Each structure stands twice: as C-alpha cells, then as structure tokens.
Amino acid sequence: MPSKLAPTKANLIWAKSSLKRAKKGYELLDKKRTILIKEMMDLNKRAGELQKEIEDSFKESYEALEEATITMGSETIYEIAKTAKREEPYKIQFRSVMGVELPEIKYYQNRLKVDHSIHKTTTAFDLAEADMHKLKELIYELAEVETSVFKLAREIKKTGKRANALDKIQIPKFESIKTEIDNTLQEKEREDFFRLKKVKDKKSKD
Numbered sequence: 001m002p003s004k005l006a007p008t009k010a011n012l013i014w015a016k017s018s019l020k021r022a023k024k025g026y027e028l029l030d031k032k033r034t035i036l037i038k039e040m041m042d043l044n045k046r047a048g049e050l051q052k053e054i055e056d057s058f059k060e061s062y063e064a065l066e067e068a069t070i071t072m073g074s075e076t077i078y079e080i081a082k083t084a085k086r087e088e089p090y091k092i093q094f095r096s097v098m099g100v101e102l103p104e105i106k107y108y109q110n111r112l113k114v115d116h117s118i119h120k121t122t123t124a125f126d127l128a129e130a131d132m133h134k135l136k137e138l139i140y141e142l143a144e145v146e147t148s149v150f151k152l153a154r155e156i157k158k159t160g161k162r163a164n165a166l167d168k169i170q171i172p173k174f175e176s177i178k179t180e181i182d183n184t185l186q187e188k189e190r191e192d193f194f195r196l197k198k199v200k201d202k203k204s205k206d
Contacts, residue, residue: 005177007184015181019174022166029163032098033156039097040152043145050142054135061131068125077125090140100155102148105140 005011069077090107121129 005181007181007188009185012178012181012185015174015178019171019178022170022174026163026166026171029159029166033159033163035098036100036152036156036159040149040156043149043152047142047145047149050138050145054138054142057131057135057138061128061135064124064128064131068122068128071122072125080121080125097152098155100151102151103144105144107140 005015065077088107090105093104093106094101095104096102
C-alpha cells in the first residue's frame with residue numbers, strides 16, 4: 001500500500017473496505033480469545049483438582065505400601081511386582097477448540113486384575129495396588145490437561161497480539177486514511193461547486 005494515497009473515490013472505497021475487514025477481524029479474534037480463555041480457565045481448575053487427587057492418592061498408596069513392606073517383607077513385594085503385566089500402549093488424538101488442537105489420551109481402561117495369590121498379600125498391599133492403578137488414570141488425564149493449558153496459553157498470547165495490532169494500528173490507520181480522503185474529496189466537491197456557480201453567474205450576466 002502506498003504511503004500516500006491519491007484522494008480518489010476508488011481509494012476511498014478501498015479504505016472503507018479495508019477498515020470494515022479490519023474491524024470484523026478484530027471482532028472475530030476478540031471472540032476467539034474470550035472462548036480460549038474460558039477453556040483454559042476450566043482446564044486450569046481441573047488441573048488443580050487432579051494435582052490434589054494425585055497428591056492424596058500417592059500419600060495413601062505410599063503409607064499402605066510401607067505397612068505392606070513391614071508385614072510382608074520387601075522381597076515378597078519385589079517378586080509380586082515382577083509378575084505385573086506391562087501397560088497397554090496409549091494413543092493421542094486431538095479435539096479442536098477454535099482451531100487449537102488439544103490432545104486427548106486414549107488408553108485401555110482395564111479393571112484391576114490380581115495376578116497373584118491373595119493369600120500372599122495383606123490388605124495394606126491390596127490398597128496400595130488399587131491406589132496405584134487409580135493413579136495411572138489420573139496421571140494420564142493430568143498430562144492431557146496440562147498440555148492443553150500450555151497450548152491454549154500460547155494461542156491466547158498469539159491471538160492477543162494479532163487483535164491488538166488490528167485495534168491499535170490497522171483500524172486507526174484505515175480510519176485516518178478514510179477520513180483524509182473523504183475530507184479532501186468533499187473539499188474538492190465544494191471547490192467544483194463554487195467554480196461552476198461562478199461560471200453560471202458569469203454566463204447569466206453576459
């Protein structure tokens with residue numbers, strides 16, 4: 001775009017059209033930013049809840065495991081641990097929120113299966129095992145939520161910069177161009193009107 005536009009009707013139409021697009025773009029970006037902020041706040045709240053649940057569950061399972069170690073012996077617990085099956089692989093899918101791809105972890109949600117004789121374990125060990133099984137699901141969800149919060153925060157910052165550029169730079173610039181061309185054209189029309197009036201007055205006198 002030239003630094004100084006000629007004051008023509010074509011350039012006035014261009015300035016008005018550019019201003020309209022800039023305002024529409026700002027409205028869309030502002031709406032997007034609002035939706036993303038709400039989504040991030042909801043996920044941030046969930047992340048806090050998950051962190052508390054994980055902390056409590058870790059504490060309970062550790063205390064139960066300590067008790068089980070005392071009553072069963074560490075060697076017995078180690079032998080039982082070696083028989084545990086490997087975790088099924090997980091997949092990462094995505095859901096879109098205003099164009100931002102947020103992860104969703106898909107994994108096999110199996111029920112806790114006891115692969116060892118219940119006569120070898122104590123209640124404390126069984127509680128620790130159940131808590132650890134629950135922890136896996138909580139950790140998966142927390143990883144999903146925290147990654148989503150990070151991606152949303154980055155997109156909100158990016159969207160904010162683009163919205164501010166339109167609001168503080170582009171929109172005022174197009175408004176200024178439109179006003180300047182409009183004023184120049186109006187002044188020219190007034191000059192043409194008075195010039196034509198003088199010509200008519202002169203003709204009528206003649």
